[in-house]
Amino acid sequence: MxxxxxxxxxxxxxxxxxxxxxxxxxxxxxxxxxxxxxxxxxxxxxxxxxxxxxxxxxxxxxxxxxxxxxxxxxxxxxxxxxxxxxxxPSGDVLAASIIGFKRSFIAVLSIAIFIFLMTRLSFIIAAIIYLVFSMYYMVERRGWKHKTYFIVAITISVSCYYLFDRFIYVKLPLGFLKGVIG
Amino acid sequence: MTALIGGAVALLTAKNIILMFVGVVVGILFGAIPGLSSTMAIALFLPVTFGLSTYESFALLVALYIGGVSGGLVSAILINIPGSAMSIATTYDGHPMAKNGQAHRALGIGVMFSFLGTVFGLAIMIFAAPVLASFAITLQPFEYFALSFMALTLIASVSGQNIFKGLLAGFLGIAFSTIGMAPIDGVVRFTFGNIQLMNGFTLLPAVIGMFAVTEIMLNVVKPISADKIDQQEREHIKGFGFSMKEMLGQAKNFIVASTIGTVVGFLPGMGGSLANQVAYVAVQKTSKHPEKFGTGIMDGIVASESSNNASIGGAMIPLLALGIPGDGPTAMLLGAFMIHGLVAGPMLFKTSGDLVYLIFAALIICSVIMVVVEFYGIRLIVKALDVPREILYPVVITICVVGAYATNNNMFDVWTLLVFGLLGFFMAKVKLPRACFVLGFVLGTLVETNLRRAVQLSRGSFMPFVTRPITAVLLVVAIIIIIRTVWVQIIKPMRNSKTSKESA
Missing domain, CATH: 1.10.287 (Helix Hairpins)
Incomplete structure (x- = not known):
């Protein structure tokens, strides 16, 4: 396959x-x-x-x-x-292009899914899923601790939501969390 | 001059300085993060100013504006994503220089010439404001049409190796700009029944998509080793990373770029987003070694960064003297000034001269703060390079998505981001220059609106295009550029290939 x-x-x-x-x-x-x-x-x-x-x-x-x-x-x-x-292209160049094609494809698809899920699962959850997934699969990893990826993903997602809500008065989509946290 | 010093003295209290410092830092951050703009920074702090005095709020708002314009250079140089449209041209040479292991030097040049550009623009503004303001009233749609038309031809003439691809990209941009309601009569075009398209594609998400998303899609392929190149030279560079001699060597480029920046900034509706591109092209055309542009040379960064900051001074003239904002951030500023009781317009210099000079003084003090913050912050900023790409890219995309959503509070703009990202990706793959597309997209509407206004104004006659001196000169320049481009890029190569075939 x-x-x-x-x-x-x-x-x-x-x-x-x-x-x-x-x-x-x-x-x-x-x-x-x-x-x-x-x-x-x-x-x-x-x-x-x-x-x-x-x-x-x-x-x-x-x-x-x-x-x-x-x-x-x-x-x-x-x-x-x-x-x-x-x-x-042939040989190594072709092999590299194939990997590149797959990675670009994953990058676009994951952004599309992220946007799709944003209005359904809420921005906070969709962003965490997107961030963690992309950190593992979008580029070749330099290999930081797994813990770091999760902490970064959660911090970015939650702080984006609250900063925009509190200071810029932009409410990012809440999806099914509507009524639960906002 | 006494009024200016008076304004400066009034500003020099501890609270004002802290406010300006915070404003500049926040402005730089907003400018540097793709998707956040100085417009957004001003909007964000507007509620904060309600609790402050008039002087304090002006100090803070001006600081946000100055920081925001200059901050775009950081991400343009480090990750090849312009933080705002004002620093698109900075990516052309700034990023290659960073890739060659001279990120620190590139940032140093950017910061220094941002500062000099601001001072240049402000100096012109202070001494020439009254004269220029009275001149601006006489400009009509004919001039605006001629100017945007000329800008369009300037960009197409540097579209890279294949002129046809540059033109194709530019016209694709114009084609996209026609989507939605037509200017003047509001005829709905090419929406195919989609209500969201009535207003056309929003500029901000489209540009973020085309630069940020596309850039990341192109970069995900690279192996880890691509990260490491910038490590070597960082430690032994002190100061700004360039010598006094090199700086003096840039005097001509600086003057050319800053003059263009001030003039373009002065024209309402144009602003720094156009200034940096036009100045880059002009400096390249007048250079002794135009072929080196795009490889990471100092001249390119100088052109872009001094011109976009010089446009601040230019943009303040119509803003204060006529009450006409030049672009997004100045429009926000105008609103903010009005809330605090400053009524911009021809009478302003008479009725509230003290406030005008206070704003001038704030602009100058803030640019000094900007250079200090960015100078000492460079070390921290360059550290941003150490964040691995697997973390940086997803985070940038997330912030872009948030930024796109925040422009109009709707999901359509977020999909616009993705669509333009994909479009940009395919354009990069078939070697269509994206910058040409974006320019066509921005200028298309301007050209069309002003052409139609002009024709309506002259009741269908074309004579004003020839008889109005400024219009005529601009159009002649545009025609010369077209003829020269056709000659250099099409006829000459054809002749050369013919002669080489004959000799073979």
Whole structure:
């Protein structure tokens, strides 16, 4: 299973290395074309004096330019495919990239889960879970005492909540703790 | 001058000095922590000032402002995350220098030139305030449009190796800025039925996401050994970490950057967040060795830090003389001043001259306190490097999340943080410059609003863009920059590759 995941990640990394510019260019140009059409349907208010002075002008200009830039970058990407193929990561570099991919993925996912849990479990609990989890899995550890991680996590989470509540008058989400502590 | 000394004397009581000291320290902390801003620091202490006299509260509020503007350099240099938008350009050279094992030197340069920049801006403010204030009344949307347009072209011209990618990033930023209600007529654009998007993406969470979250996502990959490089040189550096000779060598950069900072700070709506970027580019363009910028040289830090602090002096002019705040923190200050009975506006210098000079004096005393705090605090600040990344990064993310939530008290801004973090991560992976994106995002709205205002004001005529001298000059400069960029970055390389092919 682990091997399969690694193989999948390495093929993603290689494909990204080869075709990232083309994909990005095409995506940007495509999305801009759709939004350009969307912009042409925007309401023009009666206040507008010339076509320059309407809600359509800046979006249309921007998306128009983005279509051109997207195509240019895709074409540049096609030109570079062969050069990219020569610098394709392999061996140790590829292994390091696979670890990097996993770590970045864990980092994003854990932040997303943290935000999701914030309104449900309360900021205090979600932050403690997030902090402890990330301290162990987000980066390579320098190896401080386990106790330290827990103390830091609890201190940061609780003090953030109370400092913001007392002094800045911002109530961070309490989730199911509502009524219990605040 | 007597009025200024009078203001200073009135401030020099033990209580005031303690208040200013506390204000500067808190300001620096708020400035240094990504996601917390000097605006927030002022907001936080506003209730505290209700129990103080007018003099005392002004001393405290000004101290928070000064500390907050300067504090951003600490995290910009140490962890490559600008504490506020005002110190984005500090990361370009400050962090590389810290990575080369000279964190102390980088901080020393930042602190010293922050101080000098503040003094420069204040000096100009005190002597030129009346003249500049009367001039500011004549500025119209035409000038604002031309200025923001020029700023946009300046940034695109230094977008790194591939000009098209820089432009793409910049226009993506503008595209994001069009989400929500259009300026002037309030037509709703690209919200796809989402009510939260009506006001567009909030700037603060977007910028924090793009710099803080992205930076951490990019850094989690690095092995432990990456932490250790800065250890060697720390012990034998004394003082600020640079010599008098080096400092004098920066005189030209300092004057260029501080002048830009003061002028940009003076223009309402611009402020230090734009000043540091424009000054960085200007110093790079006038430098004898522009290719060294971004590798960790002194000039880059000098440009960014002297300009953002010089913008304080500039921003105080329209704030006091016209009652127009230049940016977030000055808007908070204006509100705070009003609560204490100071009515800002053209009559202020006549009706409450003593308070004006008290504020001037407080600004100067606070910048002295700032340099003392940061000078002796550097040792403590550099210690922050010893905190292992496995603790630092999650804590930074947590504070960013709290900061994003606190901007508007809603969860949408927190998701904005994550979305822009992801966007920034992909942009970094496909080598799209993030700074260009953020500038497009900030300036997009300004350009559009002022363009439309200008067109409405002239009833659809374009003549004012040509006949108004300041507008015309700014637009000509913008066109020259575009032509030069096209020449240097597109036509020249094409010719070179053709000739090299022919010779081969």
């Amino acid at each position: 682990a091997k399969r995941i690694d193989a999948l990640i390495s093929s993603i990394i290689c494909a990204f290395h080869l075709y990232s510019d083309i994909v990005m260019g095409v995506l940007v140009a495509g999305a801009s074309a759709l939004l350009y059409v969307n912009a042409s349907h925007l309401k023009i208010s009666s206040q507008s004096i010339t076509s320059l002075d309407s809600a359509q002008f800046v979006p249309k200009l921007t998306f128009g330019i983005l279509i051109v830039l997207g195509i240019i970058i895709a074409l540049q990407g096609i030109k570079k495919i062969n050069a990219n193929r020569e610098t394709l």
